[in-house]
Amino acid sequence: MGAVNGTLAILAGEGRLPVVLAARARAGGRRVLAIQVRGASPQLAEAADVYVRTPLGEVGRLLALLQGEGVTEVLLAGRFSRAAVHGDLAGGDAAARRLLETVRDRGDQPFLSAVASALGRWGIRVGEQLAYVGDLLAPPGVLAGPPPAPEEAADVQVAVRVARHLADLEVGQTVVVKGGAVLAVEAAEGTDEAIRRGGSMAPGAVVAKVGRTQQDPRFDVPTVGPDTVATLAAVRARVLALEAHRTILLDPAEVRHAAQASGITVVAVDAPPLRPRDAEAGRS
Template sequence: MERIGLIAGNGQLPFLFAREARARGMEVVAVAHRGETDPALEAEVASFTWVRLGQVGRIVRTFQKASVARAAMAGGIGRVRALTEARPDLGAVRILSRLRSLRDDALLRAVAEHFEASGVTIVAPTDYLAQVMCPPGHLAGPRLHPAQEKDVALGVEVASLLGKADVGQTVVVRGGNVLALEAVEGTDEAIRRGGKLGGKGAVVVKRCKPGQDLRFDLPAAGPRTLEVMAEVGATVLALEAGKTVLLETPALFSRAEAEGITVVGIP
Protein backbone atom coordinates (compact mmCIF):
# COMPACT_ATOMS: atom_id res chain seq x y z
CA MET A 1 0.00 0.00 0.00
CA GLU A 2 1.40 3.37 -1.02
CA ARG A 3 1.87 5.90 1.76
CA ILE A 4 1.29 9.61 1.29
CA GLY A 5 2.15 12.37 3.73
CA LEU A 6 -0.28 15.02 4.91
CA ILE A 7 1.00 18.26 6.41
CA ALA A 8 -2.23 19.36 8.07
CA GLY A 9 -3.35 22.85 8.97
CA ASN A 10 -6.76 24.00 10.13
CA GLY A 11 -10.20 23.59 8.61
CA GLN A 12 -11.85 20.75 6.71
CA LEU A 13 -9.41 20.39 3.83
CA PRO A 14 -7.12 17.91 5.67
CA PHE A 15 -10.17 15.68 6.28
CA LEU A 16 -11.22 15.82 2.62
CA PHE A 17 -7.71 14.99 1.48
CA ALA A 18 -7.31 12.11 3.94
CA ARG A 19 -10.64 10.54 2.94
CA GLU A 20 -9.93 10.76 -0.78
CA ALA A 21 -6.41 9.34 -0.37
CA ARG A 22 -7.83 6.43 1.63
CA ALA A 23 -10.49 5.87 -1.03
CA ARG A 24 -7.65 5.52 -3.53
CA GLY A 25 -6.08 2.80 -1.41
CA MET A 26 -3.36 4.89 0.23
CA GLU A 27 -2.14 5.02 3.80
CA VAL A 28 -2.08 8.58 5.08
CA VAL A 29 0.79 9.62 7.34
CA ALA A 30 -0.35 12.91 8.89
CA VAL A 31 1.60 15.59 10.70
CA ALA A 32 -0.69 18.01 12.57
CA HIS A 33 0.05 21.49 13.91
CA ARG A 34 -0.78 22.18 17.55
CA GLY A 35 -3.36 24.91 17.95
CA GLU A 36 -4.42 24.64 14.31
CA THR A 37 -5.36 21.10 13.28
CA ASP A 38 -8.57 19.48 14.52
CA PRO A 39 -7.57 16.49 16.72
CA ALA A 40 -10.44 14.51 15.14
CA LEU A 41 -8.22 14.09 12.07
CA GLU A 42 -6.37 11.31 13.91
CA ALA A 43 -9.33 8.98 13.32
CA GLU A 44 -9.04 9.48 9.55
CA VAL A 45 -5.38 8.54 9.05
CA ALA A 46 -2.99 5.62 9.56
CA SER A 47 -0.37 7.64 11.43
CA PHE A 48 -0.70 10.92 13.34
CA THR A 49 2.05 13.10 14.79
CA TRP A 50 1.76 16.49 16.51
CA VAL A 51 4.31 19.22 15.76
CA ARG A 52 4.61 22.88 16.63
CA LEU A 53 4.72 25.57 13.97
CA GLY A 54 8.20 25.75 12.52
CA GLN A 55 9.28 22.18 13.29
CA VAL A 56 10.20 21.42 9.68
CA GLY A 57 12.99 19.01 10.58
CA ARG A 58 10.63 16.91 12.69
CA ILE A 59 8.14 16.67 9.84
CA VAL A 60 10.86 15.51 7.46
CA ARG A 61 12.08 12.88 9.92
CA THR A 62 8.51 11.63 10.46
CA PHE A 63 8.02 11.13 6.74
CA GLN A 64 11.43 9.56 6.22
CA LYS A 65 10.81 7.09 9.05
CA ALA A 66 7.49 6.11 7.43
CA SER A 67 9.05 5.85 3.94
CA VAL A 68 6.83 8.63 2.59
CA ALA A 69 7.97 9.86 -0.84
CA ARG A 70 5.11 12.30 -1.56
CA ALA A 71 3.20 14.67 0.69
CA ALA A 72 0.59 17.42 0.42
CA MET A 73 -0.02 20.54 2.48
CA ALA A 74 -3.73 20.89 3.26
CA GLY A 75 -5.44 23.41 5.49
CA GLY A 76 -4.45 26.87 6.59
CA ILE A 77 -2.15 28.19 9.26
CA GLY A 78 -3.29 31.37 11.01
CA ARG A 79 -0.86 34.14 10.13
CA VAL A 80 -1.10 35.77 13.53
CA ARG A 81 -0.35 32.44 15.22
CA ALA A 82 2.53 31.88 12.82
CA LEU A 83 4.00 35.24 13.82
CA THR A 84 3.59 34.76 17.57
CA GLU A 85 3.89 31.03 18.24
CA ALA A 86 6.31 29.58 15.69
CA ARG A 87 9.18 27.55 17.16
CA PRO A 88 11.64 27.17 14.26
CA ASP A 89 13.89 24.11 14.49
CA LEU A 90 17.20 23.68 12.70
CA GLY A 91 15.46 22.71 9.45
CA ALA A 92 13.38 25.90 9.52
CA VAL A 93 16.39 28.04 10.38
CA ARG A 94 18.25 26.64 7.37
CA ILE A 95 15.31 27.55 5.12
CA LEU A 96 14.96 31.05 6.56
CA SER A 97 18.67 31.75 6.24
CA ARG A 98 18.45 31.35 2.45
CA LEU A 99 15.47 33.66 1.95
CA ARG A 100 15.54 37.29 0.94
CA SER A 101 11.80 37.65 1.60
CA LEU A 102 9.41 36.06 4.11
CA ARG A 103 6.39 36.51 1.87
CA ASP A 104 4.12 33.48 1.71
CA ASP A 105 5.00 32.25 -1.78
CA ALA A 106 8.76 32.51 -1.34
CA LEU A 107 8.62 30.84 2.06
CA LEU A 108 6.37 27.96 0.97
CA ARG A 109 8.41 27.28 -2.17
CA ALA A 110 11.56 27.19 -0.06
CA VAL A 111 9.90 24.75 2.34
CA ALA A 112 8.91 22.53 -0.61
CA GLU A 113 12.47 22.61 -1.95
CA HIS A 114 13.76 21.60 1.49
CA PHE A 115 11.39 18.62 1.59
CA GLU A 116 12.32 17.57 -1.93
CA ALA A 117 16.03 17.73 -1.08
CA SER A 118 15.18 15.36 1.79
CA GLY A 119 13.42 12.89 -0.52
CA VAL A 120 9.80 14.04 -0.08
CA THR A 121 8.07 15.60 -3.10
CA ILE A 122 5.34 18.12 -2.28
CA VAL A 123 2.22 17.63 -4.44
CA ALA A 124 -0.92 19.72 -4.85
CA PRO A 125 -3.83 18.57 -2.65
CA THR A 126 -6.16 19.49 -5.50
CA ASP A 127 -4.72 16.59 -7.52
CA TYR A 128 -6.91 14.49 -5.20
CA LEU A 129 -9.80 16.93 -4.71
CA ALA A 130 -11.04 18.06 -8.12
CA GLN A 131 -14.60 17.41 -6.94
CA VAL A 132 -14.47 20.20 -4.34
CA MET A 133 -13.12 22.95 -6.60
CA CYS A 134 -15.47 25.85 -7.30
CA PRO A 135 -17.28 25.57 -10.67
CA PRO A 136 -18.00 28.65 -12.80
CA GLY A 137 -21.34 30.46 -12.86
CA HIS A 138 -24.19 31.14 -10.46
CA LEU A 139 -24.10 28.62 -7.60
CA ALA A 140 -26.58 29.72 -4.93
CA GLY A 141 -28.77 32.59 -3.77
CA PRO A 142 -30.30 35.42 -5.84
CA ARG A 143 -28.95 36.32 -9.25
CA LEU A 144 -26.49 39.20 -9.42
CA HIS A 145 -27.90 42.57 -10.44
CA PRO A 146 -25.84 44.99 -12.58
CA ALA A 147 -24.46 47.04 -9.67
CA GLN A 148 -23.25 43.86 -7.97
CA GLU A 149 -21.64 42.67 -11.21
CA LYS A 150 -19.67 45.93 -11.34
CA ASP A 151 -18.56 45.46 -7.73
CA VAL A 152 -17.46 41.89 -8.48
CA ALA A 153 -15.42 43.13 -11.47
CA LEU A 154 -13.78 45.78 -9.29
CA GLY A 155 -13.06 43.23 -6.58
CA VAL A 156 -11.44 40.86 -9.10
CA GLU A 157 -9.22 43.66 -10.42
CA VAL A 158 -8.12 44.75 -6.93
CA ALA A 159 -7.66 41.16 -5.70
CA SER A 160 -5.33 40.53 -8.64
CA LEU A 161 -3.16 43.48 -7.61
CA LEU A 162 -3.30 42.41 -3.96
CA GLY A 163 -2.20 38.92 -4.98
CA LYS A 164 0.68 40.21 -7.08
CA ALA A 165 1.99 41.88 -3.93
CA ASP A 166 1.54 38.52 -2.09
CA VAL A 167 -0.53 40.19 0.63
CA GLY A 168 -3.91 38.43 0.68
CA GLN A 169 -6.72 36.91 -1.38
CA THR A 170 -9.90 38.70 -0.28
CA VAL A 171 -11.35 42.10 -1.21
CA VAL A 172 -14.60 43.62 0.11
CA VAL A 173 -16.40 46.12 -2.16
CA ARG A 174 -19.67 48.06 -2.11
CA GLY A 175 -21.01 50.66 -4.51
CA GLY A 176 -17.73 50.94 -6.39
CA ASN A 177 -15.74 51.52 -3.19
CA VAL A 178 -13.09 49.16 -1.84
CA LEU A 179 -13.91 48.68 1.84
CA ALA A 180 -11.30 46.18 3.00
CA LEU A 181 -8.28 44.21 1.82
CA GLU A 182 -7.19 41.00 3.49
CA ALA A 183 -3.78 41.08 5.16
CA VAL A 184 -2.43 39.21 8.16
CA GLU A 185 -5.81 39.11 9.94
CA GLY A 186 -7.35 36.64 7.48
CA THR A 187 -10.56 36.44 5.48
CA ASP A 188 -13.12 36.55 8.31
CA GLU A 189 -11.76 39.70 9.90
CA ALA A 190 -11.41 41.40 6.50
CA ILE A 191 -15.09 40.66 5.84
CA ARG A 192 -16.08 41.99 9.25
CA ARG A 193 -14.09 45.19 8.76
CA GLY A 194 -15.50 45.77 5.28
CA GLY A 195 -19.06 45.09 6.40
CA LYS A 196 -18.80 47.50 9.31
CA LEU A 197 -17.43 50.24 7.05
CA GLY A 198 -19.84 49.79 4.16
CA GLY A 199 -23.01 48.54 5.81
CA LYS A 200 -25.31 45.93 4.32
CA GLY A 201 -24.87 44.81 0.75
CA ALA A 202 -21.11 44.33 0.61
CA VAL A 203 -19.56 42.11 -2.06
CA VAL A 204 -16.77 39.71 -1.05
CA VAL A 205 -14.34 38.59 -3.76
CA LYS A 206 -11.79 35.84 -3.14
CA ARG A 207 -9.27 34.70 -5.73
CA CYS A 208 -5.85 33.13 -6.19
CA LYS A 209 -2.75 35.20 -6.56
CA PRO A 210 -1.64 35.52 -10.20
CA GLY A 211 0.81 32.70 -10.86
CA GLN A 212 -0.30 30.91 -7.68
CA ASP A 213 1.53 27.67 -6.97
CA LEU A 214 -1.43 25.30 -6.58
CA ARG A 215 0.46 23.21 -4.03
CA PHE A 216 0.02 25.89 -1.38
CA ASP A 217 -2.43 28.29 0.20
CA LEU A 218 -5.40 27.88 -2.14
CA PRO A 219 -8.37 30.10 -1.29
CA ALA A 220 -11.22 28.25 0.40
CA ALA A 221 -14.78 29.09 1.45
CA GLY A 222 -17.39 27.26 3.46
CA PRO A 223 -20.40 27.77 5.74
CA ARG A 224 -18.21 29.67 8.21
CA THR A 225 -17.49 32.28 5.52
CA LEU A 226 -21.23 32.81 5.00
CA GLU A 227 -21.79 32.99 8.76
CA VAL A 228 -19.39 35.92 8.97
CA MET A 229 -20.95 37.56 5.89
CA ALA A 230 -24.44 37.25 7.39
CA GLU A 231 -23.14 38.79 10.61
CA VAL A 232 -22.30 42.05 8.78
CA GLY A 233 -24.95 41.93 6.03
CA ALA A 234 -22.65 41.11 3.10
CA THR A 235 -24.72 39.75 0.20
CA VAL A 236 -22.37 38.39 -2.50
CA LEU A 237 -19.50 35.89 -2.37
CA ALA A 238 -17.56 35.70 -5.64
CA LEU A 239 -14.94 32.94 -5.84
CA GLU A 240 -12.38 32.14 -8.51
CA ALA A 241 -13.63 29.09 -10.38
CA GLY A 242 -11.31 26.11 -10.64
CA LYS A 243 -8.91 27.42 -8.00
CA THR A 244 -11.06 27.87 -4.87
CA VAL A 245 -11.90 24.98 -2.56
CA LEU A 246 -15.55 24.70 -1.52
CA LEU A 247 -15.84 23.25 1.99
CA GLU A 248 -18.98 21.40 3.11
CA THR A 249 -20.65 22.28 -0.19
CA PRO A 250 -24.25 21.20 0.63
CA ALA A 251 -24.18 23.20 3.87
CA LEU A 252 -22.54 26.14 2.07
CA PHE A 253 -25.24 26.32 -0.58
CA SER A 254 -28.14 25.75 1.82
CA ARG A 255 -26.80 28.49 4.12
CA ALA A 256 -26.51 30.84 1.13
CA GLU A 257 -30.13 30.21 0.17
CA ALA A 258 -31.31 30.69 3.75
CA GLU A 259 -29.39 33.96 4.19
CA GLY A 260 -30.13 35.31 0.71
CA ILE A 261 -26.42 35.44 -0.12
CA THR A 262 -25.37 35.05 -3.75
CA VAL A 263 -22.47 32.66 -4.42
CA VAL A 264 -20.87 32.78 -7.87
CA GLY A 265 -17.82 31.19 -9.50
CA ILE A 266 -15.87 33.69 -11.58
CA PRO A 267 -13.53 32.59 -14.38
Protein backbone atom coordinates (compact mmCIF):
# COMPACT_ATOMS: atom_id res chain seq x y z
CA MET A 1 0.00 0.00 0.00
CA GLY A 2 1.43 3.38 -0.98
CA ALA A 3 1.78 6.43 1.21
CA VAL A 4 -1.47 8.05 2.25
CA ASN A 5 -1.75 11.74 3.05
CA GLY A 6 -4.17 13.50 5.36
CA THR A 7 -5.46 12.69 8.80
CA LEU A 8 -6.21 9.11 9.75
CA ALA A 9 -9.29 8.63 11.94
CA ILE A 10 -9.83 5.61 14.14
CA LEU A 11 -13.45 4.88 14.98
CA ALA A 12 -12.74 3.04 18.20
CA GLY A 13 -14.62 0.53 20.26
CA GLU A 14 -13.22 -1.03 23.41
CA GLY A 15 -9.95 -2.91 23.76
CA ARG A 16 -6.28 -2.44 22.93
CA LEU A 17 -6.29 -2.71 19.14
CA PRO A 18 -7.21 0.98 18.53
CA VAL A 19 -4.30 2.02 20.80
CA VAL A 20 -1.81 -0.11 18.86
CA LEU A 21 -3.13 1.18 15.52
CA ALA A 22 -2.91 4.82 16.65
CA ALA A 23 0.64 4.44 17.97
CA ARG A 24 1.85 2.72 14.80
CA ALA A 25 0.15 5.20 12.47
CA ARG A 26 1.72 8.15 14.30
CA ALA A 27 5.11 6.44 14.27
CA GLY A 28 4.69 6.20 10.50
CA GLY A 29 4.05 9.93 10.20
CA ARG A 30 0.25 10.02 10.13
CA ARG A 31 -1.80 12.52 12.10
CA VAL A 32 -4.37 10.51 14.09
CA LEU A 33 -7.86 11.50 15.19
CA ALA A 34 -9.30 8.92 17.59
CA ILE A 35 -13.08 8.96 17.96
CA GLN A 36 -14.11 6.73 20.86
CA VAL A 37 -17.68 5.57 20.31
CA ARG A 38 -17.59 2.85 22.97
CA GLY A 39 -15.99 3.03 26.42
CA ALA A 40 -13.09 5.31 27.32
CA SER A 41 -9.34 4.84 26.95
CA PRO A 42 -6.67 7.11 28.47
CA GLN A 43 -4.13 5.04 26.52
CA LEU A 44 -5.85 5.86 23.22
CA ALA A 45 -6.05 9.53 24.19
CA GLU A 46 -2.30 9.50 24.73
CA ALA A 47 -1.55 7.62 21.51
CA ALA A 48 -3.61 9.90 19.23
CA ASP A 49 -3.06 13.53 18.19
CA VAL A 50 -6.73 14.30 18.86
CA TYR A 51 -9.07 12.24 21.05
CA VAL A 52 -12.84 12.70 21.10
CA ARG A 53 -15.61 10.69 22.73
CA THR A 54 -18.97 10.71 21.00
CA PRO A 55 -21.82 8.20 20.71
CA LEU A 56 -22.10 6.30 17.45
CA GLY A 57 -25.67 7.54 17.14
CA GLU A 58 -24.45 11.11 16.54
CA VAL A 59 -23.61 10.46 12.91
CA GLY A 60 -23.97 14.12 11.97
CA ARG A 61 -21.38 15.13 14.55
CA LEU A 62 -19.08 12.29 13.50
CA LEU A 63 -19.20 13.41 9.88
CA ALA A 64 -18.52 17.03 10.88
CA LEU A 65 -15.49 15.87 12.92
CA LEU A 66 -14.11 13.82 10.04
CA GLN A 67 -14.54 16.60 7.52
CA GLY A 68 -13.33 19.32 9.88
CA GLU A 69 -10.13 17.41 10.68
CA GLY A 70 -9.35 16.71 7.02
CA VAL A 71 -9.75 12.95 7.36
CA THR A 72 -9.06 10.92 4.24
CA GLU A 73 -8.99 7.45 5.77
CA VAL A 74 -10.82 5.74 8.65
CA LEU A 75 -10.00 2.55 10.51
CA LEU A 76 -12.76 0.69 12.35
CA ALA A 77 -11.25 -1.10 15.35
CA GLY A 78 -12.04 -2.45 18.79
CA ARG A 79 -14.92 -4.31 20.38
CA PHE A 80 -18.45 -3.19 19.55
CA SER A 81 -21.50 -4.77 21.13
CA ARG A 82 -23.87 -5.58 18.29
CA ALA A 83 -26.93 -4.79 20.39
CA ALA A 84 -25.44 -1.54 21.70
CA VAL A 85 -24.47 -0.35 18.21
CA HIS A 86 -27.94 -0.97 16.82
CA GLY A 87 -29.45 0.68 19.89
CA ASP A 88 -27.23 3.75 19.50
CA LEU A 89 -28.20 4.16 15.85
CA ALA A 90 -31.91 3.52 16.43
CA GLY A 91 -31.94 6.20 19.13
CA GLY A 92 -29.56 8.52 17.31
CA ASP A 93 -29.91 11.47 14.99
CA ALA A 94 -31.70 11.44 11.62
CA ALA A 95 -28.53 10.39 9.75
CA ALA A 96 -28.03 7.47 12.15
CA ARG A 97 -31.58 6.25 11.68
CA ARG A 98 -31.27 6.51 7.89
CA LEU A 99 -28.08 4.45 8.00
CA LEU A 100 -29.75 1.76 10.09
CA GLU A 101 -32.72 1.63 7.69
CA THR A 102 -30.38 0.85 4.77
CA VAL A 103 -28.93 -2.25 6.45
CA ARG A 104 -31.02 -5.35 5.84
CA ASP A 105 -28.47 -7.88 7.12
CA ARG A 106 -27.56 -6.99 10.72
CA GLY A 107 -24.53 -9.32 10.89
CA ASP A 108 -21.27 -7.59 11.82
CA GLN A 109 -19.55 -7.69 8.45
CA PRO A 110 -22.58 -6.66 6.34
CA PHE A 111 -23.33 -3.90 8.84
CA LEU A 112 -19.76 -2.58 8.82
CA SER A 113 -19.71 -2.82 5.02
CA ALA A 114 -22.74 -0.54 4.97
CA VAL A 115 -20.91 1.92 7.23
CA ALA A 116 -17.91 1.78 4.88
CA SER A 117 -20.17 2.47 1.89
CA ALA A 118 -21.70 5.46 3.66
CA LEU A 119 -18.26 6.87 4.47
CA GLY A 120 -17.24 6.31 0.85
CA ARG A 121 -20.15 8.43 -0.32
CA TRP A 122 -18.75 11.19 1.90
CA GLY A 123 -15.34 10.83 0.27
CA ILE A 124 -13.70 8.94 3.16
CA ARG A 125 -11.98 5.61 2.60
CA VAL A 126 -12.13 2.78 5.14
CA GLY A 127 -8.61 1.41 5.40
CA GLU A 128 -7.30 -2.02 6.32
CA GLN A 129 -6.03 -2.68 9.84
CA LEU A 130 -3.33 -4.96 8.45
CA ALA A 131 -1.65 -2.04 6.69
CA TYR A 132 -0.53 -1.02 10.19
CA VAL A 133 -0.35 -4.32 12.10
CA GLY A 134 0.25 -6.92 9.41
CA ASP A 135 3.41 -8.06 11.20
CA LEU A 136 1.26 -9.04 14.21
CA LEU A 137 -0.58 -11.79 12.32
CA ALA A 138 -0.04 -15.09 14.13
CA PRO A 139 2.43 -17.49 12.49
CA PRO A 140 1.50 -21.18 12.24
CA GLY A 141 2.39 -23.63 14.98
CA VAL A 142 2.45 -23.78 18.77
CA LEU A 143 2.99 -20.22 19.99
CA ALA A 144 3.04 -20.92 23.74
CA GLY A 145 2.93 -23.92 26.04
CA PRO A 146 3.33 -27.60 25.15
CA PRO A 147 1.78 -29.12 22.01
CA PRO A 148 -1.88 -30.07 22.54
CA ALA A 149 -2.47 -33.60 23.79
CA PRO A 150 -4.19 -35.91 21.25
CA GLU A 151 -7.65 -35.36 22.77
CA GLU A 152 -7.05 -31.60 22.82
CA ALA A 153 -5.88 -31.66 19.20
CA ALA A 154 -9.14 -33.41 18.28
CA ASP A 155 -11.10 -30.72 20.13
CA VAL A 156 -9.14 -28.04 18.27
CA GLN A 157 -10.32 -29.51 14.97
CA VAL A 158 -13.93 -29.54 16.13
CA ALA A 159 -13.76 -26.03 17.59
CA VAL A 160 -12.12 -24.48 14.52
CA ARG A 161 -14.59 -26.14 12.14
CA VAL A 162 -17.63 -25.02 14.16
CA ALA A 163 -16.22 -21.52 14.70
CA ARG A 164 -15.67 -21.03 10.98
CA HIS A 165 -19.28 -21.96 10.23
CA LEU A 166 -20.38 -19.67 13.05
CA ALA A 167 -18.39 -16.78 11.61
CA ASP A 168 -19.67 -17.40 8.06
CA LEU A 169 -23.23 -17.23 9.43
CA GLU A 170 -22.43 -13.84 11.06
CA VAL A 171 -23.19 -15.23 14.51
CA GLY A 172 -19.78 -14.90 16.19
CA GLN A 173 -16.16 -16.03 16.05
CA THR A 174 -15.58 -18.05 19.24
CA VAL A 175 -16.42 -21.62 20.23
CA VAL A 176 -15.66 -23.55 23.44
CA VAL A 177 -15.30 -27.36 23.20
CA LYS A 178 -14.48 -30.18 25.63
CA GLY A 179 -14.38 -33.86 24.74
CA GLY A 180 -15.86 -33.22 21.31
CA ALA A 181 -18.92 -31.44 22.80
CA VAL A 182 -19.62 -27.79 22.06
CA LEU A 183 -20.07 -25.99 25.39
CA ALA A 184 -20.62 -22.44 24.13
CA VAL A 185 -20.74 -20.40 20.95
CA GLU A 186 -20.30 -16.66 20.76
CA ALA A 187 -23.26 -14.50 19.79
CA ALA A 188 -23.92 -10.87 20.69
CA GLU A 189 -22.26 -11.13 24.11
CA GLY A 190 -18.71 -11.23 22.69
CA THR A 191 -15.64 -13.44 22.97
CA ASP A 192 -14.84 -13.07 26.67
CA GLU A 193 -18.37 -13.81 27.83
CA ALA A 194 -18.59 -16.86 25.57
CA ILE A 195 -15.32 -18.16 27.04
CA ARG A 196 -16.54 -17.57 30.59
CA ARG A 197 -19.86 -19.29 29.89
CA GLY A 198 -18.39 -22.35 28.20
CA GLY A 199 -15.27 -22.64 30.33
CA SER A 200 -17.28 -22.56 33.54
CA MET A 201 -18.95 -25.83 32.53
CA ALA A 202 -15.77 -27.93 32.39
CA PRO A 203 -12.12 -27.18 33.21
CA GLY A 204 -9.57 -27.97 30.51
CA ALA A 205 -11.69 -26.75 27.60
CA VAL A 206 -10.43 -25.77 24.16
CA VAL A 207 -11.32 -22.31 22.84
CA ALA A 208 -11.16 -21.42 19.14
CA LYS A 209 -11.47 -17.93 17.67
CA VAL A 210 -11.80 -17.91 13.87
CA GLY A 211 -12.75 -15.42 11.17
CA ARG A 212 -15.00 -15.76 8.16
CA THR A 213 -14.00 -17.73 5.08
CA GLN A 214 -14.42 -14.49 3.11
CA GLN A 215 -13.09 -12.18 5.83
CA ASP A 216 -13.08 -8.47 4.94
CA PRO A 217 -9.61 -7.24 6.01
CA ARG A 218 -10.95 -3.76 6.79
CA PHE A 219 -12.71 -4.70 9.99
CA ASP A 220 -13.55 -7.37 12.57
CA VAL A 221 -10.34 -9.30 11.88
CA PRO A 222 -10.07 -11.83 14.74
CA THR A 223 -7.85 -10.36 17.45
CA VAL A 224 -6.51 -11.87 20.66
CA GLY A 225 -4.18 -10.55 23.33
CA PRO A 226 -3.20 -10.91 26.98
CA ASP A 227 -6.77 -10.19 28.10
CA THR A 228 -8.00 -13.18 26.09
CA VAL A 229 -5.46 -15.43 27.79
CA ALA A 230 -6.47 -14.06 31.20
CA THR A 231 -10.10 -14.96 30.48
CA LEU A 232 -9.08 -18.53 29.59
CA ALA A 233 -6.99 -18.77 32.76
CA ALA A 234 -9.89 -17.59 34.93
CA VAL A 235 -12.01 -20.57 33.84
CA ARG A 236 -9.07 -23.01 33.69
CA ALA A 237 -9.31 -23.52 29.94
CA ARG A 238 -6.35 -25.37 28.43
CA VAL A 239 -5.96 -24.43 24.76
CA LEU A 240 -6.51 -21.28 22.68
CA ALA A 241 -6.68 -22.10 18.95
CA LEU A 242 -6.32 -19.41 16.29
CA GLU A 243 -5.91 -19.27 12.53
CA ALA A 244 -2.40 -18.43 11.36
CA HIS A 245 -2.05 -15.53 8.87
CA ARG A 246 -5.61 -14.41 9.73
CA THR A 247 -5.55 -13.50 13.45
CA ILE A 248 -3.99 -10.37 14.99
CA LEU A 249 -1.88 -11.27 18.03
CA LEU A 250 -1.56 -8.19 20.22
CA ASP A 251 1.50 -7.97 22.49
CA PRO A 252 2.85 -11.39 21.39
CA ALA A 253 5.57 -11.58 24.07
CA GLU A 254 3.06 -10.80 26.82
CA VAL A 255 0.63 -13.39 25.41
CA ARG A 256 3.36 -16.03 25.48
CA HIS A 257 4.38 -15.12 29.03
CA ALA A 258 0.79 -15.10 30.33
CA ALA A 259 0.00 -18.41 28.60
CA GLN A 260 3.12 -20.09 29.95
CA ALA A 261 2.40 -18.81 33.45
CA SER A 262 -1.15 -20.20 33.33
CA GLY A 263 -0.36 -23.54 31.68
CA ILE A 264 -2.26 -22.59 28.52
CA THR A 265 -1.29 -23.73 25.05
CA VAL A 266 -1.74 -21.21 22.22
CA VAL A 267 -1.74 -22.84 18.79
CA ALA A 268 -2.25 -21.30 15.36
CA VAL A 269 -3.58 -23.71 12.75
CA ASP A 270 -2.41 -23.05 9.20
CA ALA A 271 -4.88 -21.17 7.00
CA PRO A 272 -4.81 -19.17 3.74
CA PRO A 273 -3.59 -15.58 4.31
CA LEU A 274 -6.07 -12.73 4.23
CA ARG A 275 -6.12 -11.03 0.84
CA PRO A 276 -5.94 -7.21 0.77
CA ARG A 277 -9.02 -5.71 -0.83
CA ASP A 278 -6.82 -3.74 -3.25
CA ALA A 279 -5.44 -7.04 -4.57
CA GLU A 280 -8.96 -8.47 -4.88
CA ALA A 281 -10.09 -5.36 -6.79
CA GLY A 282 -7.16 -5.76 -9.17
CA ARG A 283 -8.31 -9.28 -10.07
CA SER A 284 -11.96 -8.41 -10.60
